[in-house]
Amino acid sequence: MAMFCGALAGCASLFGPPPAPGDSAEVVQSKLGRPTNIYQDGPDTLLEYAMGPLGQYTWMARIGPDQRLRTYEQVLTNAKFGTIKVGRDTKDSVLRIVGRPSRQVRYYSVDGDVWQYRYKESDVWNSVMDVQFNRDGVVQALVNGPDQEREPRWLR
Numbered sequence: 001m002a003m004f005c006g007a008l009a010g011c012a013s014l015f016g017p018p019p020a021p022g023d024s025a026e027v028v029q030s031k032l033g034r035p036t037n038i039y040q041d042g043p044d045t046l047l048e049y050a051m052g053p054l055g056q057y058t059w060m061a062r063i064g065p066d067q068r069l070r071t072y073e074q075v076l077t078n079a080k081f082g083t084i085k086v087g088r089d090t091k092d093s094v095l096r097i098v099g100r101p102s103r104q105v106r107y108y109s110v111d112g113d114v115w116q117y118r119y120k121e122s123d124v125w126n127s128v129m130d131v132q133f134n135r136d137g138v139v140q141a142l143v144n145g146p147d148q149e150r151e152p153r154w155l156r
Contacts, residue, residue: 019061023069028061035061041096044070048099054149056120058099075099076119081129081142089139091115094131101131111135118147126150 019028028047029035035047047061062070075098084097094115101115112133121127126147134140 019069019072021069021071025063025067025069028063028069028072032059032061037095037100039096046096050099054102054118056118056126060099076117076129078121081117081119081144084131084139084142086139086141091133091137094139102128105130107132110140112137112140118150 016031019031023031025045025047032047032049036050037048039046039048041062043065045063047063049059049061051057056076057074058076059072060075061072064070080098084094089097091113098117102118103116105114105116107114110132112135114133115131117129117131119127119129121144127144128147130141130143130145131139132141132143
């Protein structure tokens with residue numbers, strides 16, 4: 001029971017007031033809890049808060065070199081996926097843009113890894129974005145479609 005209450009308290013912190021730009025890194029973590037991953041992006045530190053493998057939301061808190069919050073945003077969006085550039089971005093840069101994938105898969109037709117991200121396309125449709133990498137870890141394609149595990153028409 002104590003573990004359940006502790007887990008519930010951790011979830012509740014995610015639904016409290018969000019951190020505000022200018023908050024210290026300590027305040028951000030006190031409001032949001034322990035990040036799921038931490039990435040370096042030049043002089044900034046990115047704190048990732050992924051909502052699990054079936055979750056459709058990943059929040060990224062950007063902490064500047066002064067240890068203050070610069071931005072806090074939901075990164076699994078059309079706009080963020082649109083910043084990923086085919087032929088330029090790598091696995092490392094994709095992690096800094098949209099965080100960790102929901103899962104990694106292999107397709108016979110792709111000569112490299114595929115990272116899948118579940119998200120709410122346009123805040124409406126249950127979707128999956130496949131970020132396809134070549135053998136060198138460079139993005140070769142982005143392909144989105146319906147999330148077959150969430151759409152009722154696929155559940156029959």
